[in-house]
Amino acid sequence: MISAIVFDAFGTIVRIRRRTSPYLQLMREGRRQGLSITPESTHFAMTANLPFAGIADYLGISLSASKRIELSEALEKELSSIEPYPDAIRAIAELKDSDILVAVCSNLAQPYGPVVKELFPNIKHHAFSFELGVTKPDPHIYRFICGQMGVDPGHCFDAEKGQVLMIGDSPKCDRDGPRAAGIMGHLLRRDGHGPITDLTQFAQLLLDRNQAERQGR
Template identity: 45%
Template sequence: MTAVIFDLFGTFLEIRDRQNPYRRLLRLGSQQGRVASPGDLRWVMTNTCGLQGAADFFEIKLSSTQLTELQSCLELELESIALFEDALPAHALLRHHQIKIGVCSNLGGPYCSVARNLLPGLDGYALSAEVGLMKPDVAMYQHICTQLEVAPSQFPGSNAPHVLMIGDSRRCDADGSRVAGIEGYHLDRSGVGRFRDLLEFVTAINISRG
C-alpha cells in the first residue's frame, strides 16, 4: 500500500454547529421567485467565491443586513469545524508506516482554508472548490492521485501502487473511487458498517497488508 485518501467532512472533520448559510442563501432566492436548480449545489462546491459571489451568480438580491446575517452564520459554522478524535491517531499511524496521505472532498470555497489549517502538511489536497470538480467525477480522484504521485489500479497483476480511500459517502468514497481504480471503503460512524472509526480502519489495513 502506497497511499490512503480520506474524505473530509464526516470522516476527518465534523461541523459541530451547522448553520447551512448557502442553503439559507438559496432559500432567500426562492422567496424572490428564483427557481432552484439541481446544479446550484455543484456550483457552490466548485467555486472559491464566498456568499456575496454566490448571490451575484444566482442573481439573489441581498440587503446589507441579510448579507451580514448570512456571513455571521458562515463564520459560526467555520469556527465550529473540528477534527474527529480518531483523526490524528490514524494520521500518525499512517505516517509511521510511511504511507502517503491525501484528502479528496466536496466543499465550498470558504471551507478550504479551514480544512488546510486543521490538516497541514498532507501529501495531497483535492478540494472541489479549488479543483473545479466534484466527487464522484472520475477526474476528481485522478487529480488527487496525481498529487500523491500514484497511478491506482485494481486490475489483477498490475504493478501500480495500491491506493485506498475511505469516507462517509458510499456513493462518492467507496463506489465512486472504485470506478477510478482506487480500493474504496465506507466509513459508518453509527457502528453499522465494517468500519466505524478511522483508527479501526488504519489498524486493519496495516495488519492485513503489513
C-alpha cells in the same frame, strides 16, 4: 502493499459542531425572491472558486445589508465550529509514521477548504471540488489526487505496484466512485452499522495488512 490513502473530509476526518447551513439559507433566500434555484445552483456553489458573497452575486440573489451580515455570521459560526475527529488525528499520524501517503478529497464550497487544511497541516495533498470545478464521483477528481501523490489509481488489486485506498461516509462518492476509477473505496459508518466504524480501526487494518505482506515475502 498499500502505498496511499485518500480521506473524505466532512463526516470522515472533520465534523461541524454548530451547523447553520449558510448555503442552504442562501438558496432559500433566492427562492423567496422568485429565482430558479435548482440542484445546478448548489452544484455551482461547490465547484466555483468564489467566496460566499460571490456565489450570491453570480446566482442573482440580492442581499440587503442586514441579510448579508446575517448570512456571513452564520457562515463564520459554522466554520469556527469545525473540528477534527480524534480518531482521524491518530489514524493519520500512524499512517504517515509508516510512510503511507495521505490525502484529502472532498466536495467543498470555497470557505471550507482553508479550515480543513489548517486542521491537518501535515496533509499536503488535497482535491477540493471548488478548486477543480468537478464534484465526486466524477473520476477526474480521483485521478487528480492520485496524480498529486504520484501514485497510479489503476492498481488497487496489484500488490506489486502499490495500492491506493479511499475512505469516507458516502457510498456513492467515497466507495463506488473511487472503485470505478481504480481506487479501492471503503465506507466509514460512524453509527456502528458497518465493518469500519472509526479511522483508528481502519488504519490498524491497513498497517496489519502491509506488515503481513512484508513477512510473506
